[in-house]
Amino acid sequence: MKQSKVEETKVEKTENGQVTAQTEEVKETSEVKTEITAADQSEQKAAEKTEKAEEVKNSEDVKQSGNPDTGTQEPEKTEKETKAETEPVRERKRHKSKFFLLLVTEKEDGVIRQHHIGSTTIELAGIVLFLVIVLVVCRLIYDSITLQNMHQEMISQIGQINTLTDENESLTVENATLNSKITVLSETVSKKMATEDAISQEESENAMPKGFPLSGTATMEEATDSEEHPMLEFTAADGVNIVSTGTGVVLSIDADEQYGNKIVIDHGNGYQSIYRNNGTPLVKTGETLGKGYILFTVGEDNTKLGYEIMQNEEYIDPMTLIEING
Structure with a gap:
């Protein structure tokens, strides 16, 4: 073969x-x-x-241009x-x-066959091959740049993730600290509110005219005033003080036909206490008083005290509120 x-x-x-x-x-x-x-x-x-x-x-x-025998020379060409x-x-x-x-x-x-490939065809093939190589190189450069950009972007994203992770951990710690502070503040506020409630309740209790209107011993009997309002009448010894039965503000100091003088204290909670005595008032109108403040001092001429209580502008029996010890 x-x-x-x-x-x-x-x-x-x-x-x-x-x-x-x-x-x-x-x-x-x-x-x-x-x-x-x-x-x-x-x-x-x-x-x-x-x-x-x-x-x-x-x-x-x-x-013709350089014959030495003829002695002539052709003119120079333009x-x-x-x-x-x-x-x-x-x-x-x-x-x-x-x-x-x-x-x-x-x-x-x-059989022998011959195939001729001209120079033009070869040149075109070379040009095409060159263009293909250029395109391949450009594509490789583009892919390399793209991969490099993607790598840099990935590194940047990893850095951002790490930063966010650190910030998240920091915020978690800060949140725990704030929760601890909130717990402490909540306990403090609760205690303060409890204290304020206790104080408010105490103030409310102190504002109630429940106290005994005299600083010493005295005899007591139920009576009525000239208008048939319920009243307690006390007879005290010389030197005993007539005192306020709760905190409040002196609402008025007026003359009284039956006892001589009358002091009205507004306790701010709908209650008013009325003190009738012939002694000299020791407080002034508008003065803020605490529980047990001295209103009159009992002497030989003013041993009697007429005591009344009003609730929401209605007279009530003082025995429903008064606290008597001993």
């Missing part, structure tokens, strides 16, 4: 018009064959003829003429170097 092979032959024209052929083996096979077509040989011959013609022309030009003459030479030199890719294949039946 015969083996097929592919050879790559590069044909190039040199500056002197000669044609050279270079063959590169693309695939190693058992037989190597290199062919140069008849067209390539004719092209080589034409190039040799062109080169000889140019040499003859150049030698004639040299003789720049445009020189450029016009050199451009075809450049064009010829430019088009002298040509190459193409020759692929030779041999099938099993012995």
